[in-house]
Amino acid sequence: MKRLLLLGLMLGWLFQPVQAQQKKSISFSHIFDRTFSPEGIQNVNWMKDGQYYTALVRTNNDIELRKYDILTGDYEVLVASSGLRVEDRDRAIIIQDYQFSADENKLLIKTDVERIWRRSTKENYFVHNLETGKTAKLTQSDEKQQYAQLSPTGEKAAFVQNNNLYLVDLESGEEKAITTDGEENKIINGATDWVYEEEFGFAKAWYWSPDGNKIAFYRFNESRVKEFFMIEWGSLYPDQTRFKYPKAGEKNSIVKIGVYDLESQNTVWIDIGEETDQYIPRINWTENSGTLAIRRMNRLQNKQDLMLADVNSGKTQTIKTEDSDAWIDINDDLTFLENGEQFIYLSEESGYNHIYLYDMSGELVRQVTTGNWEVTNYLGYNEENERIYYISTEESPLQRHLYSIDISGDDKTKMSDGEGWNSVNMSRDHKYYIETYSSPEMPSVYTLHEGSGKEVRVLEDNNELKTTLEEYRMPEKEFMKIPLPQAELNAYMLKPSDFDSTKKYPVLFYVYGGPGSQTVSKRFDSGQRPIWHRYLAEQGYIVFSVDNRGTGARGRNFEKQVYKKLGQYEVQDQIDAARYLLDQYDFIDTARVGIWGWSYGGYMSSLVLAKGSDVFSTAIAVAPVSSWRFYDTIYTERFMQTPQMNPEGYEKGAPLTYAGQIEGNYLLVHGTGDDNVHFQNAVEMVNKLVSEGVQFETMYYPNRAHGISGGNTRQHLFKMLNQFILDNL
Template identity: 35%
Template sequence: MKRIILLSFYFFTFAGTVFSQTNLSLEHIFAKETFKQKQFGPIRWMKDSKGYSSIEENQQIGGEDIVRYNPATGEREILVAAEEIIPEGADDPLEVSDYHWSADNRKLLVFTNTRKVWRYHTRGDYWVLDQDTRDLRKLGRGLPESSLMFAKFSPDASKVAYVSEYNIFVESLRTGEINQITQDGGGNIINGTFDWVYEEELGCRDGFRWSPDGESIAYWHSDTQDIGTFYLINNIDSIYSQPIPLPYPKVGEKLSSVKVGVVSAEGGESQWFDIPGDPQNNYLARMDFIPESQELLIQQLNRRQNTNTVWIGDSKDMSLTSILEEKEDTFLDIHDNLIWLEEQQYFTWTSERDGWRHLYKVSRDGQSMTLLTRGDFDVERISHIDPVAGYVYYIASPDNFTQRYLYRSPLHQTGEAERITPMGAPGQHAYQLSLDSKYAIHTFQNASTPPVISLITLPEHQTLRVLEDNQRLKERYDDLGLKPKEFFKVDIGEVVLDAFMIKPADFEPSKKYPLIFYVYGEPAGSTVQDSWMNGDLWHQYLSQLGYVVISIDNRGTKTPRGRDWRKSIYGQIGILASEDQHAAAEKILSTYDFIDGSRVGIWGWSGGGQMTLNCMFRYPDLYQTGIAVSFVSDQRLYDATYQERYMGLLQDNAAGYDEGSPINHASNLEGKLMIMHGTADDNVHYQSFEMLVDKLIAYNKLFSMMSYPMRAHGINERENTSLHLRKTMEKFWLENLTPGGR
């Protein structure tokens, strides 16, 4: 439910075509390729910081080369040519989905022939190319095709470990011997990777770690036996329906029992850390070896997700020492910014304990904690930590919550935040820094500028060369003659909210236009951002039909506005947000004379679908029309980890769950409602859709509905789906919310 649908738009054109708003058809947006954004990379900075590698198409034989660029001179060198990764007996090179170098840069690991596991392509085949012998070999011979996950070189690159069918294997690169080092994986037992909810809500996918000496492997072990099973039903690929079982812990139900163990890289019995607490009511959210040691740092999150206990575990005697406890009255987020400093005597730690999200330096025993990124602002994300130069580089935006800029602060002394991004380029900036912090791949974008990717020097921020400017895309977008997004503020008394507005290209301020609100409103994302978002062409298309489109970030959304802003939503998902949305809508209607208060619609996807329903059911006098896509109707139906993080446990907040669930307000529906869902949605189950349908029927409420068989949460699988969905939405708007100025 927390997913915002960030749309990828594709168009078709012929060279030299000049565009106008009349070219902006749904077929252009969702079925053809013209305004396709160009990428650069993926990029890997070399360990010596004297070059970066990338994947580039080989024009002669097809396939891809892995090339190296000298950042100072721009000199290009082919490190691995496409012809070097043609398997014996094959005609074509391997398709390089991802690649990794060994620590000595002498061996290359190529990930190919991939398969999706829930959200991401994390399962496939791995090949190793030896740079010295030029020998190319496939790993996991004898194991099922495309079954390998998270392959990693041992520290000395003599072996590779990987997961296949929920067990961990170690393969010798010298002899080719494959050693299965866990034996019980399969069924309800998962080794070295995770169940659905750990992946979706905690960002856990790769579930094992090599020890620094390469002698052992630490890994997560999950037992899903007591998780309730939800069944997706495939009715369209066979004459008999096919149930698809999905272990999925709903609110208040049992979680996986998870533990961390250590096993020799040669195999044998695993040893387990006896971490206090019920393993079914705590999360082991992070684990890794401390560099140059046999100790692990383990983060244990309680079920309420408001206490994170940090343990140091000794892999030799399996002893545990608690060194740090992070606590909140509401909820905590897990961060991946932990870097060891000063010969592993300190580590970096992200906390909101002073009211803002900041980076701290913590001693190994947890007894001292020093604030590094001081100031009344949020660190939106860490870009790079450079212990040698003594700086942490991070993204923040103290003055405009819709934008992002690069700052740095010293690691070893107290100092003020230093802005690195120059003034004069408003929007969002992202950086991929070299290890020595002297260079960065810089990406700039804003709501009217597609990503421009450059190589720059730091800290001067001088551009050495532009790697991709997306200039043709920019020109074609500008040729459409669209009205740009206008960012503005909405003061609702208790707080001032950020919003954007898109007007029709032929807008006349003397006329009154219908209004469509686009809403998300949950704590996992934000809609009001000065970023490209692929031109936001769906909303631009709606504006060309004759609608004004507005989106508002209510309190609790994922914006860098401090702890109190984010935590305000705790225990009242669907309640506070819909109140803010309603108050902002009333303020907008009283402020802008060109908006017709008798023609107001609202739409959203996932959490935004739930918010759409809450707004329509709670405030039927204001919202006359709405479309809710892939929504949660009853919060008890969603997964425990997400919902309990923001709502608390069911036994502690049953009234909040009831009040925040739109299904309990369905009797108030007065407007015209369209609901849409994919029947194979593993994230927000189709059950939510059917339960709401059942309730609306009981209340004798008329509505429109559209189900997409065997489509998942994004409703984009199978032929023509995206175009059909948008045409269905367009038809509903045109028939139920009269477009155009009056």
């Protein structure tokens, strides 16, 4: 008996370490198979009553639009694609997107969506009456439409087609052209040109007034903007895609703002000043359908006027002007109060982004939030309890937490817990909100809360993923601060799970580094790049990332040091951070330090290898800018002014300038169909490298856009990137 007991103890003792050793290894295939991807609460569209929301759900054979009770999770199917049919269409209407009428009795359904650029699409629309069950095509035209929306009363709709704005009466079916001068690559009504879409973040450029009797819209005259073209490979005689793309220092579209009156059928053009070389980044209706708010910026984007327009006369009054010694960021955070006397406005005039209350004459009532931290997300204002909801960096630039505050600036309340990252989806009536919380090693947890902050229930805890993560050897992030003479920088290090400080490890820097960006944060990352980084760590690499000067969440002075000097301070910070690591840690192999990045990150990695080849031996640049002369007006001039005004900055900030200094292993990757950072950047970089006698590797992806995706593309790309690191670092 004693021998059996002793044998059992020995077996137990032997079995325990074997179990510990049986943790699985991350494989390369995990980058794409979603093993480490958290479940989420997707497509939540709140209804008027905040207790309910709708979402599209794909079943085995159908797509259902479901209405959920947020408290119980119970749902009813409002409509399914299989039941949506109309005459003269030989197939069901697949619901790809939808919107409700104001009374929530009608649905405007989007289908047959065809993507154009990042945010722009064209599609077919159908109107479904939830009470009668009847479905009808929005317009009798055989051509696709854009940006359709029902009027606030639900009796009419408007849409864009072939660069013109149209109105349709849903009862009679009568259609009317609001504009008639639309023409491809010349005049656009109700939609944006390429550069507004990309850099100001919107494609639909028309808006119903609150009473539904007027429509405010943009008109772009891009006649003077030069055309860019991309070759469409794949046929015997390749075609071309031609579009207007204003490069830095070149001419922009001339923008006008019109307001169409449905009753008089006339358009009033708003007085936005005699200057045409300017921007109108936002227009918003106030609570009064007779007054339109317009934000106007100069071309350098360091001055912004808030104007109020009388839409009946077209006359405007500037009520507030904001100036900056660098640039002013655009946001959607402008709320007009129901009292018609005040508005909420966000600005970094104090040095940090904060919430302000103004009266309608533009006089400051008070600064609502204050402190050396940033409001990163303004969530809204509850008229009933007079509280403002927002997310900020008050705890740390690496974290995000939810707060509410009385509009008086008193009674600030922190509404989220834990050390990590919170995001919030709040109902329109502020009755409930869904909070998403994660930390670097904990997947997202979704919880439902009352507007007061009280937790109601857990919607998704991702416990299955937590269990999965425990089954794998998983490197953990180590956060640190890099104390450089010019600034203290936030960083993280990802070490192998079996890290041994007596060994030597190669280091791969991951960089983005562009203005306002952030790669160092205390949240759970599960995309392809983070999983690849964890995979590399388990292959014996240390992955490192540092947020250089110019990145976000640390106030105006930290971010805007890079003004007129893109690629100078940021690159120096990356090189100095690498030198700091080499000096501090004996476990780093000084001969094997690399860097990689995409877009702005590819731009940075190119410059880092050129200027820091004494530290870095390897760099990967995916879709990089090689000269800011090749990039668009709005983004580039926001940070660099024009090439004519700042020739030295453009010269010193161009990888082309330093291409001859590149030593080591350099891989340049680009898509030939990149409408954003044109393939021209790679072509010119290759040409310069060849002329300078620099050896390098390159890969181009035919017809692929800036994201380099589609079909097997991402698998091919990451396999190539991975092999390049294994071979050269």
